[in-house]
Amino acid sequence: MKAKDLMIPLQEYLTPDHTLKEAADILRIARRGEEKIGVKALPVLDSKGKLIGILSIGDILKAVYPKYMYLMELGSFTWDGMVEALAQKMANRKVSDLMTKMVITVKEDSPIMECIDHMLKHNVKRVPVLNGENRVVGMLYEKDVFYYITEFMTNSKSEAHDNE
Amino acid sequence: MNETFASTQPFVMDTAFWVATAIFLIAYAIIVSEKIHKTVVAIFAASLMIVLKILEQHEAFHIEELGVDWNVIFLLISMMIIINLMRPSGIFEYIAIKSAKLGKGEPFRIMAIFAVVVAVLSALLDNVTTVLLITPVTLFIADALEVDPIPYLLSCALASNIGGTATLIGDPPNIMIASKASLTFMDFIYNLAPIVVILMPIYILTIKLIWGNKLKTSEIQKQRIMEMDERGALKDPVMMKKSLFVLALVLTGFIFHGILHLQPATIALFGAGLLLLLSMTHDPHHILAEVEWPTIFFFIGLFIIVGGIAKVGLIKLMSLQMLDLTQGNMFATSMVIIWFSAFASAIVDNIPYVATMNPLVIDMAKQLWPNLSGLQLLHHPDLLPVWWSLALGACLGGNGSAIGASANVIVIGISEKAGNKISFLKFMAYGMPIMIITVAIATVYVWLRYYVLQI
Numbered sequence: 001m002k003a004k005d006l007m008i009p010l011q012e013y014l015t016p017d018h019t020l021k022e023a024a025d026i027l028r029i030a031r032r033g034e035e036k037i038g039v040k041a042l043p044v045l046d047s048k049g050k051l052i053g054i055l056s057i058g059d060i061l062k063a064v065y066p067k068y069m070y071l072m073e074l075g076s077f078t079w080d081g082m083v084e085a086l087a088q089k090m091a092n093r094k095v096s097d098l099m100t101k102m103v104i105t106v107k108e109d110s111p112i113m114e115c116i117d118h119m120l121k122h123n124v125k126r127v128p129v130l131n132g133e134n135r136v137v138g139m140l141y142e143k144d145v146f147y148y149i150t151e152f153m154t155n156s157k158s159e160a161h162d163n164e
Numbered sequence: 165m166n167e168t169f170a171s172t173q174p175f176v177m178d179t180a181f182w183v184a185t186a187i188f189l190i191a192y193a194i195i196v197s198e199k200i201h202k203t204v205v206a207i208f209a210a211s212l213m214i215v216l217k218i219l220e221q222h223e224a225f226h227i228e229e230l231g232v233d234w235n236v237i238f239l240l241i242s243m244m245i246i247i248n249l250m251r252p253s254g255i256f257e258y259i260a261i262k263s264a265k266l267g268k269g270e271p272f273r274i275m276a277i278f279a280v281v282v283a284v285l286s287a288l289l290d291n292v293t294t295v296l297l298i299t300p301v302t303l304f305i306a307d308a309l310e311v312d313p314i315p316y317l318l319s320c321a322l323a324s325n326i327g328g329t330a331t332l333i334g335d336p337p338n339i340m341i342a343s344k345a346s347l348t349f350m351d352f353i354y355n356l357a358p359i360v361v362i363l364m365p366i367y368i369l370t371i372k373l374i375w376g377n378k379l380k381t382s383e384i385q386k387q388r389i390m391e392m393d394e395r396g397a398l399k400d401p402v403m404m405k406k407s408l409f410v411l412a413l414v415l416t417g418f419i420f421h422g423i424l425h426l427q428p429a430t431i432a433l434f435g436a437g438l439l440l441l442l443s444m445t446h447d448p449h450h451i452l453a454e455v456e457w458p459t460i461f462f463f464i465g466l467f468i469i470v471g472g473i474a475k476v477g478l479i480k481l482m483s484l485q486m487l488d489l490t491q492g493n494m495f496a497t498s499m500v501i502i503w504f505s506a507f508a509s510a511i512v513d514n515i516p517y518v519a520t521m522n523p524l525v526i527d528m529a530k531q532l533w534p535n536l537s538g539l540q541l542l543h544h545p546d547l548l549p550v551w552w553s554l555a556l557g558a559c560l561g562g563n564g565s566a567i568g569a570s571a572n573v574i575v576i577g578i579s580e581k582a583g584n585k586i587s588f589l590k591f592m593a594y595g596m597p598i599m600i601i602t603v604a605i606a607t608v609y610v611w612l613r614y615y616v617l618q619i
Contacts, residue, residue: 066307067582068300073257076396079308079388 003115004108006148007129007138014044014055016096020063023055023095043128043136044099051128051136053099063090063098105130108137112148115140176477184218184476188469196512198567203458206465213472223471229523230471232464235343235429236336240290240463242432243333244455246410247293249439253404257397259285260301265394269386271311271379275319276368278302282320283327283364287357288415291328291335291571292459295320299578308388313584315375318594321575322563326367326602328571329559330360332428333418336463336570337509337518337558339428344522345542345551348422355552359609363560363602370598403443410439459570466519474523483527492532494546495615498553501525502610505557506603510564510596518558525550549614556606564599566591 012030014023023042030039041056064086069075090098104122106115108131118127125142191209195202213219224231250256263281267274278298285294302320306313328335332342332352342352398404417424417431440448473479490496501521508517529536529547536544562569566576566588572595576586613619 066303068303068578071300071578072297072304073254073397073399074301074304077257077261077304077392079391082307 001112001148002108003106003110003112003127003129003140004138006112006115006144007140008144009138010043010136012039012042013136014042014095014099016044016046016052016094016099018095019092020060020095020098021091024060027055027057027060041126041139043103043139044095045136049135051103051105051130051134053096053101054103054128055095055099056126059098059100063093103128105136106140108132112145116145119145178476180218181476181478183216184213184472185478187212187216187218188473188478191469192512192516195516196567201458202513203462203465206462206469208465210465210468210472213468218472219468219475223475224468227471230475232467233340233343235427236339236467237460237463238429239333239339239343239432240336241455241460242429242436243290244293245436245451246407246414246432246439247289247297248451248454249403249443249445250407250411251297252400253407254397254399255404255407256297257301258394260298260305261392261394261397264301264305264389265392267389269309269381269389271309271381272372272376274305274309274389275316275371275375275379278305278316279319279323279368279371280364282323283330283360286324286327286571287330287334287360288411290333290339291324291569292456292574294328295324295571295574296578298324299575303579303582303584305389309379309381309385311379311381313582314579314586314590315371315379317575317579317584317586318591319371319375321569321572321591322371322595322598323364323367324571325559325562325569326360326363329363329556330357333432335514335559335562337514337562338555340515340518340522341551341555342428344526346539347543347551349418349428350422352555353419355548356555359556359606362609363605366601366605367598370601374594406442407439410435410442413438463515463519466516470516470519470523473520474527479520479523480527483524483531486524486528487531494550495611497528498549498610498614499607501550502553502557502603502607505554506561506564506599509558509561510568510599513567514558514562514569518554521554521558525554549610552614553610556610557603560599560602560606563595563602564592565595568595568599 012026014026018026027040027042028038030042041054041058043051044053044055046052064083066086104118104124105128106118108129110129115127118124119142127140128136129138129140131137187209191205194200194205210224214221214224219230259281260278263277264274267277282294282298285298298320299317302316303313306316325335329338330352332338332347332349334352338352338356341347342349414431414435417426417434418428421428421431440451445451470479486497486500490500505514505517505521525547526542529541529544532546533541533544541547559569562572566572566586572591576591579586
């Protein structure tokens with residue numbers, strides 16, 4: 001079983017010039033497979049279709065979280081309206097300023113264990129899948145890997161059998 | 165006069181002299197340019213001094229006059245361990261929130277109180293630690309008040325350099341001077357604390373004139389501050405009590421270290437060991453890992469680089485130039501040193517500057533009083549004001565530019581990460597005038613106290 005067999009083919013993506021507000025709208029309605037439930041992250045592609053980053057809902061939480069709060073324990077002193085004010089302030093910032101630029105990717109033909117290896121070591125829930133020309137062809141989600149694994153736990157399925 | 169000194173203490177400008185001088189100049193130039201991290205430059209240049217046989221490894225590692233000053237290194241490491249253990253208790257958040265509330269949410273009042281708190285903490289801990297702990301809270305308070313955070317950040321950095329001047333442990337230049345000149349904690353309190361007490365109100369008046377009327381906020385924002393409950397910060401009251409006990413013990417130890425015949429590094433190491441024991445930690449790894457090793461290795465590298473140029477005679481050459489300039493007049497020497505130190509520290513960072521100046525002052529003293537040695541030489545009544553001038557110039561000079569003191573570098577770094585860039589020129593626009601004002605007052609103090617009143 002390879003990455004391409006479990007990935008969801010790429011449908012939506014973001015561009016670096018999208019504002020955070022636009023990106024949030026796309027994230028909220030983007031399709032994940034056949035279900036219209038929104039996604040937790042989308043790849044960011046430049047005008048030539050090259051992968052330059054990924055924007056997750058974690059990045060949007062980080063956008064309203066002041067950097068200095070990482071340095072001291074100030075969480076219990078925050079005031080009502082702090083998040084809301086920062087959200088309004090950040091609404092028009094560009095995706096390129098806030099996306100995660102170091103993206104962990106896998107190849108279409110990467111074995112599933114390699115994908116798990118990346119997910120666990122880098123603590124990511126999803127990885128863009130690249131083809132031979134380094135284009136994003138899909139997204140591999142933790143959840144789909146989970147479904148795949150559990151098939152073997154519950155049905156004692158073997159991969160050999162699966163391939164038939 | 166110069167000829168007499170030169171003929172009694174000859175030295176040769178051989179290959180070793182030029183090699184060591186080149187390593188020193190190139191290393192300092194790269195440190196100033198910030199093209200390569202200063203710690204990397206210092207370690208590499210220090211290793212070159214040994215590889216090229218300017219210094220023997222034994223001299224670099226084990227000879228106090230030429231190599232690493234372990235007194236400084238262990239004092240810094242031990243204080244960092246104590247702070248790293250104290251930090252999670254929440255004591256620093258408590259102090260900062262409490263201070264902001266004392267200011268009743270008034271923007272300038274908070275700024276002034278923060279300046280005093282930072283100055284006091286900088287005197288008792290070191291500057292870098294203090295600003296590392298206070299800068300994030302400063303940004304937080306400025307956000308709560310919806311005022312420009314930059315004046316608060318600048319004020320914190322400037323106040324920490326002024327406050328740190330007051331004590332032996334307050335600022336790295338003082339730690340280095342104390343070790344080389346065998347001066348005690350109480351010597352620093354007696355000679356430098358009074359001028360800092362004079363400078364602080366003047367500093368606060370100055371920042372009031374600069375920023376006092378520009379900081380405006382409304383009742384809603386003031387209320388945010390007043391509603392914060394500082395007691396919520398105290399995550400670990402037991403550890404807080406243990407840390408405060410050890411810190412009090414260490415400070416008491418510093419006060420009496422002269423009488424006890426224990427070096428400050430010994431007192432601090434004891435405090436670090438005791439607090440590690442009391443914390444009952446099973447994992448000292450992360451506490452030790454959080455020691456600022458780049459700073460420690462920067463010091464180690466600098467000591468060896470300066471050891472190299474001391475051995476080949478460059479320091480002697482510079483001290484002869486200094487004597488030539490001042491004609492052996494000690495008042496003139498003090499005046500030249502305080503002002504030269506201030507501007508030099510603004511340009512090159514006061515740590516490498518003082519590392520170079522310490523042996524230079526000692527060498528100059530050897531030229532002036534060739535028959536004296538040990539404490540008689542280091543504590544010669546005419547030399548003491550020179551040490552204090554060096555300390556005042558180097559510590560207060562740190563305010564002159566963004567790279568003048570480590571505290572400035574830290575504040576600017578945190579500020580930039582939080583999205584408030586403070587440019588080199590912006591820092592200088594405030595730092596330089598405040599440096600000149602404080603050094604001018606310190607000059608009057610040195611003149612009046614040591615040369616007019618002679619107390």
